[in-house]
Amino acid sequence: MSYPKTYRSYRRTGPTYPWSIVPSTEKLPETLAEHDVVIRIRAVALNYRDFAMLKEGRYPVPVDPNGIPASDCAAEVVAIGNAVTKFAIGDHVSPTINHAHLLDTPEERDLEDIAAGGNGPGVLAEYAVFEEKVLVKLPAHLSWEEASTITCAGITAWVALGALRDPTKGTTALFQGTGGVSMFALLIALAAGIKPIITSSSNEKLDRVKKISPEIEGINYKTHPDVAAEALRLTDGKGVDYLINNTGGNSVPSDLKTLRTKRGTLSLVGFLEGFEAKWDSNVFLTLIVKAVKVQGILSGSRKDFEDLNRFLDEKLVSLEPLIDRVFAFEDSVAAFEYLETGQHVGKVVIKI
Template sequence: MKAWQLQGFGMDNLKSITTEIPTPAKNEILVKVGAVSLNFRDKAIIDQIYLPEIMQFPFTPVSDLAGEVLAIGSEVARFNIGDRVTSHLYGSWIKGKKHTSQTALSGLGGPVNGGLAEYVLLDEQAAVITPSTLTDEEAATLPIAALTAFFALTEHGGLEKGQTVLVQGTGGVSIFALQLAKALGAKVIVTSSSDEKLAKAKALGADEVINYIKTPEWDKEALRLTGGAGVDHILEVVGGENFERSVEAAAIGGQIHVIGFLNGTHSNAAMLTILFKGVRINGILVGNRNAFEQMNLLIQEHNIKPVIDTVYDFENAKEAYKHIERGAFGKLVIKVS
């Protein structure tokens, strides 16, 4: 089979190889990969940003995949041959809000072999049944981007119908947050530097939009749009100084779900504002498998279709990685088979 293998940090160490199709152990399933999708995490691993101390080379990168079960181990109970499945990033995290200190060690696509190959082995705990309404290309977008948004809004946030959600940018997590929040009855504000992307967000159901280039003090605009009350849920994907504005835009008792760090990992947010508003800050590390299965039911019920920016061929995987740097509207997908 053909596969991509990361043999060290840096894009030059992402190599195309040919190797044998693996055989599943007793608790594993062999999946013929239909498609994978890329996340900021995948690029951060290559760039030696994301937990470099736990990476052991070589390994197959990319956490998010969807495909068909071709073979199962002798003790596999959750799947049958022919099932369509989607990977779950942390196979050791089945339920509950809290993960353990060992959770990251079970992460697909680093340090555990991921999906950028024609065939992959998955522990049976590290997969869920694919929603019947989605293609492999669509389902491959779910494991990180969709589940992160859903887990933040539901299990951590306890989102209630009629509450306000602000999503930053129009990348994978943000677009899923828009779609899922609307399905759950929320009002959604989207920020972006592009009027074109904001128009697309409006077409997907956004109630209000803010161009943060034209309106640098977007926090004040968010307060105005909420009648001064502030935002109940903010999905913080930018980090750095942007977090300070998220604090200012939050409602009393509002929640900031910290997901990304595109513009930095440190902030000088006003502690007194956090204190007096009673803002709750949640660090979101994707989510558990039970939440994934609940989300898939919502996706089927509301016929939510993932937004895909571009689909790349397997041979052009490096071009997909480069696309991460310039951003995307929705998700980047690599078709494998």
């Protein structure tokens, strides 16, 4: 399969703030390195990080000010280098989010992160070239739009749920908000037999989410400001086994009260309310007495991506409920603006 000499993309307009994204034209190499794979990108899913990178002080990791944004895509292999063995033309693939952490070995943990769409190459483009080692095959039953949502939100949710290494019978989980990570975690939970609870300040959003399955419980934190008390009520006083915190440090005291004693895991994955938090000494006492686990999650490895894809494939999990709205490639700026409003439930996708 042939590919063109040039292709369309979007790039950030740094280094002077405020940044935006603008159309750009890129060149594809005439000759491929032996392990290179050329992909034709079919759909891109946006994450909070993508627009946060455009805002001064909103994203606390290195970002290429003029780089191509976005990390999540579904693509088709259109050309391969002469030493590529894992992929063939026509395969459906996606690059993993951290190009330095593929197998999560001790050696890799000492390497500097190369984050797709951040300080590494992004995917908001018609084509891209990656080394085969950073690519994974996507589940065959998913549409381009569904498959594009896995890379960041899916892997983060998967790791936060312990990659389902522990038995799931009788397990419950609470997910903050209705964004991509929470909604992906909800779909994984349902497929694995985990009882999900999701929070929002909008009854409209909660009603929309609960239509996915009668197993889903919802908590409106505006009408039930004591989320821990409501979660304990919904779990017969036991608490939840998993809690995904997307908002930041201020809810951690409540989160710890929500967790199941000696079994609960709190995963800190987001900072929608900023980086600062005010805690009193009771937080540390609660952590010790309840003997729960707190972990920070940036995302996951290529192995995590492959394991999640295997789970989605075996369970034939539909990711259609995850998709809130699909934009045309030419409307990418509008897609970023819509994401920033926070009106979405799940993922905002750009079709290319």
